[in-house]
Amino acid sequence: MSKSLAKGSDAIKVLAARFPQLYIAPAEDTQDAFRAASGRGIVPEGANLDHFLTNPEDELREVDTPAGPVEVVFLKERADFETFLQIIGHRAQSVPIARTVGAITYRGIADWGTVRAAYERYVAGGGDDWGAEFSRLAQQPGMFRAELVVISEGPYSNIAADQTPYSAEEWVPISREIRLHHECAHVVCRRTMPDNIAEVWDEVTADVVGLLCATGHYDAQLAAHFLGVTADGFCGGRLIEYLSDEQKERLDEVSREVYASLVKIEQTCTEDDCARPFDYLLRLKNDPFLTY
Numbered sequence: 001m002s003k004s005l006a007k008g009s010d011a012i013k014v015l016a017a018r019f020p021q022l023y024i025a026p027a028e029d030t031q032d033a034f035r036a037a038s039g040r041g042i043v044p045e046g047a048n049l050d051h052f053l054t055n056p057e058d059e060l061r062e063v064d065t066p067a068g069p070v071e072v073v074f075l076k077e078r079a080d081f082e083t084f085l086q087i088i089g090h091r092a093q094s095v096p097i098a099r100t101v102g103a104i105t106y107r108g109i110a111d112w113g114t115v116r117a118a119y120e121r122y123v124a125g126g127g128d129d130w131g132a133e134f135s136r137l138a139q140q141p142g143m144f145r146a147e148l149v150v151i152s153e154g155p156y157s158n159i160a161a162d163q164t165p166y167s168a169e170e171w172v173p174i175s176r177e178i179r180l181h182h183e184c185a186h187v188v189c190r191r192t193m194p195d196n197i198a199e200v201w202d203e204v205t206a207d208v209v210g211l212l213c214a215t216g217h218y219d220a221q222l223a224a225h226f227l228g229v230t231a232d233g234f235c236g237g238r239l240i241e242y243l244s245d246e247q248k249e250r251l252d253e254v255s256r257e258v259y260a261s262l263v264k265i266e267q268t269c270t271e272d273d274c275a276r277p278f279d280y281l282l283r284l285k286n287d288p289f290l291t292y
Contacts, residue, residue, distance in 0.1 A: 239254075
């Protein structure tokens with residue numbers, strides 16, 4: 001389940017109220033303004049969001065998961081996605097964002113909206129030493145820090161619609177939902193089992209959640225296409241991005257093992273698993289078909 005928190009241009013406006021660095025257009029001379037905005041919550045003079053195009057389909061959503069709610073912002077315009085990453089991830093510097101990047105999760109962002117709400121509650125309760133109260137609250141793990149998933153538009157895994165069972169019109173929104181829930185799956189795993197990291201299996205299981213949430217069923221052949229694996233070996237795809245040098249040296253062998261795991265998932269995935277994707281994710285993580 002998920003709920004919409006803001007749509008269209010309001011999505012960026014709502015986020016800028018919490019992360020005032022979003023008011024800063026990426027440029028070379030923005031370091032001081034960025035530090036003031038991100039580190040002290042100071043809104044830049046003459047603040048505006050004109051550097052974002054925005055789109056009516058933009059949306060800030062909250063996705064319910066077994067590890068708690070996950071905030072996800074979808075930015076339809078590629079330019080807006082890249083601007084957002086330049087600001088939050090690159091300190092408002094106009095650096096190139098690779099076209100292969102379609103989603104990213106930011107952890108530990110200072111959330112000045114949360115600070116403001118805490119201040120208002122403190123004052124309303126008669127408090128008169130906010131400095132001391134802020135210091136006390138800030139010592140609590142995660143307090144005043146946010147985790148945010150940012151996703152863009154585009155065919156999932158750069159797979160064209162004619163390479164899927166879906167029409168071009170269907171594949172656009174399906175890709176969006178796969179990408180959204182794939183990233184949420186990673187968040188759930190990091191929150192619940194931060195030391196249990198297996199690069200390839202994490203990608204396989206995140207795709208499971210993405211497909212189940214977007215389509216209602218698991219398609220091993222489509223998942224294999226995402227990763228570029230077949231029963232015969234590697235055919236070009238995402239898998240290679242997650243392999244060690246040693247694994248790359250036996251690429252076809254690893255690809256066959258990954259392919260076999262996808263088929264096993266399809267064979268064992270039940271209707272109940274399809275209805276409870278995140279619970280299924282945790283089961284797969286605890287009882288993996290792959291160990292890497």
